[in-house]
Amino acid sequence: MEAFKKLDSTAASLQVANIDTDQIIPARFLKTPRSTNHGEFLFHDIRRDASGELDPNFILNTPENKGTQILVADTNFGCGSSRESAVYALFDAGIRCVIAPSFGDIFYNNSIKNGLLPIELDRNIIEDIWQILKTANNTNIEVDLENQTIHLPNGQNFDFQIDPFRKQTLIEGLDDIDLTLKYRQLIEDHETNNAAERPWTATVY
Amino acid sequence: MPQTLFEKIWSRHVIVEREDGTCLLSIDRHLCHEGSFHAFDKLERENRVIRRPDLTIGIADHYVSTKAPELGNEEHELRVPIEKLTANTKKAGIQLYGIGTPEQGIVHVTGPEQGLTLPGIILVCGDSHTATHGALGCLAFGIGASEVAHVLATQTLWQEKPKTMRINIDGELATGVVAKDIILHLISVIGANGATGYMIEYAGSTVKNLSVEGRMTMCNMSIEAGGRAGMIAPDEKTFKYLKDRKHSPKNGNWDLAVTDWKTLFSDADAVFDKEVNIKASDIAPSLTWGNSPEEALPVTGKIPDPKNESDMSRREALEFTLQYMGLNPGTSLKDIEVDRVFIGSCTNSRIEDLRAAAEIARGRITQVPAIVVPGSAMIKKQAEDEGLAQIFIDAGFDWRATGCSMCVGMNGDLTPPGERCASTSNRNFKGRQGPGSRTHLMSPAMAAAAAIMGRITDIRELEPVDL
Numbered sequence: 001m002e003a004f005k006k007l008d009s010t011a012a013s014l015q016v017a018n019i020d021t022d023q024i025i026p027a028r029f030l031k032t033p034r035s036t037n038h039g040e041f042l043f044h045d046i047r048r049d050a051s052g053e054l055d056p057n058f059i060l061n062t063p064e065n066k067g068t069q070i071l072v073a074d075t076n077f078g079c080g081s082s083r084e085s086a087v088y089a090l091f092d093a094g095i096r097c098v099i100a101p102s103f104g105d106i107f108y109n110n111s112i113k114n115g116l117l118p119i120e121l122d123r124n125i126i127e128d129i130w131q132i133l134k135t136a137n138n139t140n141i142e143v144d145l146e147n148q149t150i151h152l153p154n155g156q157n158f159d160f161q162i163d164p165f166r167k168q169t170l171i172e173g174l175d176d177i178d179l180t181l182k183y184r185q186l187i188e189d190h191e192t193n194n195a196a197e198r199p200w201t202a203t204v205y
Numbered sequence: 206m207p208q209t210l211f212e213k214i215w216s217r218h219v220i221v222e223r224e225d226g227t228c229l230l231s232i233d234r235h236l237c238h239e240g241s242f243h244a245f246d247k248l249e250r251e252n253r254v255i256r257r258p259d260l261t262i263g264i265a266d267h268y269v270s271t272k273a274p275e276l277g278n279e280e281h282e283l284r285v286p287i288e289k290l291t292a293n294t295k296k297a298g299i300q301l302y303g304i305g306t307p308e309q310g311i312v313h314v315t316g317p318e319q320g321l322t323l324p325g326i327i328l329v330c331g332d333s334h335t336a337t338h339g340a341l342g343c344l345a346f347g348i349g350a351s352e353v354a355h356v357l358a359t360q361t362l363w364q365e366k367p368k369t370m371r372i373n374i375d376g377e378l379a380t381g382v383v384a385k386d387i388i389l390h391l392i393s394v395i396g397a398n399g400a401t402g403y404m405i406e407y408a409g410s411t412v413k414n415l416s417v418e419g420r421m422t423m424c425n426m427s428i429e430a431g432g433r434a435g436m437i438a439p440d441e442k443t444f445k446y447l448k449d450r451k452h453s454p455k456n457g458n459w460d461l462a463v464t465d466w467k468t469l470f471s472d473a474d475a476v477f478d479k480e481v482n483i484k485a486s487d488i489a490p491s492l493t494w495g496n497s498p499e500e501a502l503p504v505t506g507k508i509p510d511p512k513n514e515s516d517m518s519r520r521e522a523l524e525f526t527l528q529y530m531g532l533n534p535g536t537s538l539k540d541i542e543v544d545r546v547f548i549g550s551c552t553n554s555r556i557e558d559l560r561a562a563a564e565i566a567r568g569r570i571t572q573v574p575a576i577v578v579p580g581s582a583m584i585k586k587q588a589e590d591e592g593l594a595q596i597f598i599d600a601g602f603d604w605r606a607t608g609c610s611m612c613v614g615m616n617g618d619l620t621p622p623g624e625r626c627a628s629t630s631n632r633n634f635k636g637r638q639g640p641g642s643r644t645h646l647m648s649p650a651m652a653a654a655a656a657i658m659g660r661i662t663d664i665r666e667l668e669p670v671d672l
Contacts, residue, residue, distance in 0.1 A: 015518060018397055018497045022634045027615040031268070031286050034243060045636050076398040079431065080634060082333040084243060084350035102398050105367075105433045106333055106347055113351035163365055165227040177253065180359045183221055183229060187361055190220045190231050200454035200462045201233045201326055203259045204300070 002115035003173030007096050007143040009069035012059050013130045019073060020080035021107060025089045027081075038085060039092035060093075070141050072129050073100040078107025078118075087114045097143050099150070101126050112166045115173065117145060119160045132156070145171060207472035209369050210438050211404050214344045214469070218327050220361060227365050233326035235261040235356050236312050237299075239268045239286035241331055243350035245293040248357055255297045257360040262321055263294035263301040264312045268616050269608035271578050274304050283616060297357075308451070310581020310607045313337035313425065313551035317417075318581055320450030324439040324466040329356060334551050334631065335434075336427040340420035341447070342439030342469050344404075347428065367433065368478040370403040371471070374411040376485035381665045383561065384419035385553060385629070385648035387411065388426045389491040389501040391483060397499040400432030403479065406471060407437050411485040417446040418557040425552045426631050429498035438470040490664055492647040493633045494538060495526045500633070502538060504651070504663045510534035529635055530643050531623070538661050541645070544624040546571070546656035547638070548602075548649055549578030550612035553629035556584050556591075558649040562629075563593040565653035568670040571601035572659030575652075576618070578610040602656065614639045627655035 029041040047058040054061045060068070071090075077100040078086060087110045090098070096116055101123035103111075111118045121129075129152060133139045136153040143150050145167065150158050169176055180187075195202035208216075221229040237244075241263075248255065255261075268286045270276065276284070287304065294301040302308040308319055313334050316322040324342035329335060331353040338345035352362055374387060392399070405427050412420065420437050427435030444463055447453045454462040471477075489503035508527065511534060514520040527534065532541070548554070548562050559579060577597050579585040585607055588594050594604050611618040612630035614637060620626040622641025629652045633644040645661065654662040 017522065020632075020634045022632070022637050026636055026640065027613055030240060030615060031282065034246060045640050076401065076431065079397060080333065080428070080632060082331060082347040082349050083240070087349075102401055102431075104431070105401060106349055110349035110351065113349065163227065164225040165223060165363065165365075175251075176363060177251075177355055177358045180229065180355065180361055180363070183361075186220050187229075187231065187359065191360075194217075194231065198325070198462075198465060200458040201323065204234070204262065204321065204452055205455065 001113070001173045001175055004096065004115050004117050004145055004170040006145065007069060008140060009096070010065065010067070010139045011070035011072050011133055011141040012065040012068045013133050014059055014071055014073045015130060017074040018076045018079055021078055021083050021086035021104070022080055024078065024086040025083065030083055030085050032085070034088060037092050038088040039094070042089040042093040064139070067094060069094055069096045070143070071095055071098045072126060072133065073098055074126070075101045075123060077103050079104035082106040084110045084114070087111050087116055091116050099126065099129065112170060115170065117143065117170060119143070119150065121158060121160060125158055207475040209471040209475040209477060210342070210406055210436060210469055211344065211369050214325055214327065215366065217325070227363055229361050230327060230364055232329055232356050232360050232362060233260065234321055234328040236316055236321065236328070236330040237261055237263050237290070237353065238266050238312050238330070238332065239290045240350070241353055242286060242289040242293065244331065244353035244357060245289070247350070247354045253358045255299070255357045258298040260360060261299045261357065263290055263299050263303070264315050265290055265303050265309060266311045267609045267613055269304060270617055271576070271605035271608045271610045272617070274606040274608065280617060307582055310583065311551045311554065311609055314554060314580030314584065317341055317421065318450065318583060320447055320453030323447065323453070323462070324443060325469050329362065333428045334425050336432065337421050337425040337551055339427070339434055339436035340417060340424040341443055342437060342466065344434055344436060346434040367404040368402055369406065370400055370432070370479040370481065371406045371408055371477040372481045372483065373409040374407065374483045374485055375409040376411060378411060378485050378488065381490050381650070382488050383648045383650070384415055384422040386488050386491045388423045389493065389498070389646065390488045392426065392430045392498045393501040394483065395430055395481060397429060397497045398431040400427065400430040403432050405430070405432040405435040406477070407435060408471070412437060413440070416557055417442055418555040421555065422552055426498065429631060439466050490648065490651055492538060492645050492651060492661060494530065494532065494645065496529060496633055496635050498631070498633060498646065500526070501646070504538055504661065506538050508532050508534055508536045508538070531625070539663060540660070542625070542660045543573055543627045543645070543655050545573050545620060545626050546575035546652050547578070547611040547626055547628040547630065548576070548652050549580070549610050550630035551580065551609070552631040553649050554578060554580030554584065556587050558629065559584065559588045559593050562649040562653035563596040565650050565657065565664065565667065566600040566602060567596050568672045569600055569657045571656040573656060574603070575601070575656035576603040576605050576611065578605045579607050581607050600657070611638050620644070627652045627661065
């Protein structure tokens with residue numbers, strides 16, 4: 001997994017609440033293997049008009065947002081289906097960080113597992129950021145995961161929270177399966193004890 | 206120290222607790238469907254071994270054709286994920302309930318039905334509606350592909366302990382009000398992210414009085430309120446439901462298990478991070494009108510007017526939703542005509558759901574195309590034996606084979622662009638049932654009534670028929 005330490009990129013505002021993972025990537029693309037670039041599938045149906053042409057008004061279709069790595073989104077971003085392909089689509093389109101007032105829980109976890117940083121901030125701060133991105137000379141946001149801060153183009157800084165375990169896996173680009181297998185003995189002991197206490201759960205009979 | 210039901214189950218499964226509170230949990234049961242190919246591919250790339258294949262069960266549901274299931278799907282590209290599931294489970298030595306087996310069905314219907322879901326366990330699946338299983342008193346939640354791979358490789362998961370929320374629903378339900386109406390009402394009250402970060406326990410006399418099937422409908426849509434898991438303390442109804450199921454504990458283990466299961470409830474003075482109280486008498490037959498499950502109203506309601514919304518961004522969002530849904534402010538929900546009807550999905554495809562829909566369909570004729578998709582092969586057979594299938598067929602419904610069907614928009618069953626579907630599924634998202642589809646979520650009886658009348662209908666006002 002790609003490590004995430006710092007990021008300095010333009011940012012795009014997506015001011016719509018409850019962007020579900022069906023909108024991030026429609027179901028018909030979910031059979032695509034990970035080895036295929038998922039970037040083309042990102043927001044596939046909502047960034048196009050009825051004739052299938054890219055809608056020039058959609059935020060990620062504008063020339064100034066080409067190559068942007070940061071999305072500043074609204075409440076409940078990534079709600080709905082657990083499809084990890086939603087994160088693949090964001091990641092392959094170059095997005096490395098989504099800042100929003102809240103996230104779907106499964107989407108949040110999936111992001112961490114793929115080197116994409118979800119940052120939760122109060123909605124009033126998000127509203128300020130949208131305003132700053134609209135009015136500042138540039139839309140560059142610096143994200144510093146080690147120090148848990150973001151720096152806005154108008155000089156303002158905001159701290160953010162992330163739990164230490166997830167922070168560590170992101171910074172080190174760590175695959176947690178390797179970490180977990182170091183506890184193999186404890187896992188086996190737990191299973192042995194469980195089989196003695198609750199034998200009906202020990203295997204599928 | 207008094208504990209919640211959730212804490213009792215959680216603490217049994219902690220293998221390692223880090224200083225920051227993140228826990229390594231043992232996983233008792235893992236269900237996987239066709240979408241798991243991402244996880245199997247990852248393990249293959251990393252040359253990893255599947256640690257406990259005996260604790261995973263494969264079930265084909267998402268890509269299965271409900272018209273020609275024996276082929277998997279008539280379109281070859283839709284058969285590929287089913288073939289991958291067959292190959293991956295075979296190679297790993299994982300039991301598969303594939304197409305044509307008597308156990309096959311929607312993963313969240315089959316799990317409880319086969320006794321794979323048991324009180325007190327932790328059950329996971331790469332699907333957000335895994336909370337369904339919590340209706341039997343277990344901790345069940347949806348995970349992404351990387352976590353599926355982690356479970357396959359280790360039979361564990363790292364999890365941050367969620368906050369707990371108890372939702373108390375008390376009182377008698379009015380005539381025509383069912384579990385689907387309760388959950389739609391609840392989501393409209395607490396919002397689509399009202400339970401984000403929380404583990405929900407549903408409690409109260411109304412929940413106690415629901416059937417196990419009804420409880421599953423409620424827990425199923427926990428994710429639509431943002432809750433990753435929903436659960437209900439097991440009781441005699443739960444035990445009766447599980448007795449003699451294929452994988453339920455047998456012989457001496459059954460008595461041991463029931464003794465243990467009877468300890469699974471929230472202690473009287475257990476403390477929840479949040480409590481919500483709902484009065485059953487406030488709930489009417491309900492449906493959604495927008496593109497978020499929180500946009501639900503009683504069937505007697507009217508489409509809201511953006512002009513009444515003072516927050517500009519919310520007003521714009523509402524205008525956009527009404528444009529997408531092709532609806533005008535102030536329209537009575539009962540005046541909305543539908544183009545087709547879908548009765549099925551892991552929310553509402555169990556025998557009780559089919560009985561409720563058949564009760565409406567009996568002796569009447571559909572006005573619009575309508576399909577009924579049973580939740581499992583077993584339910585299909587039971588419905589045929591009970592005569593329900595014939596009622597549907599006589600009324601003009603299309604009686605299909607089991608699968609996720611028109612809920613997920615990935616197996617050929619789609620609502621065409623611009624068409625309006627009365628659906629018993631769980632998501633009314635833009636494009637969920639197919640690009641440009643317009644979905645109204647409701648109960649099986651309400652959906653059947655919409656098929657008969659060709660429009661949204663209050664089942665309490667349906668004229669009786671001479672049989």
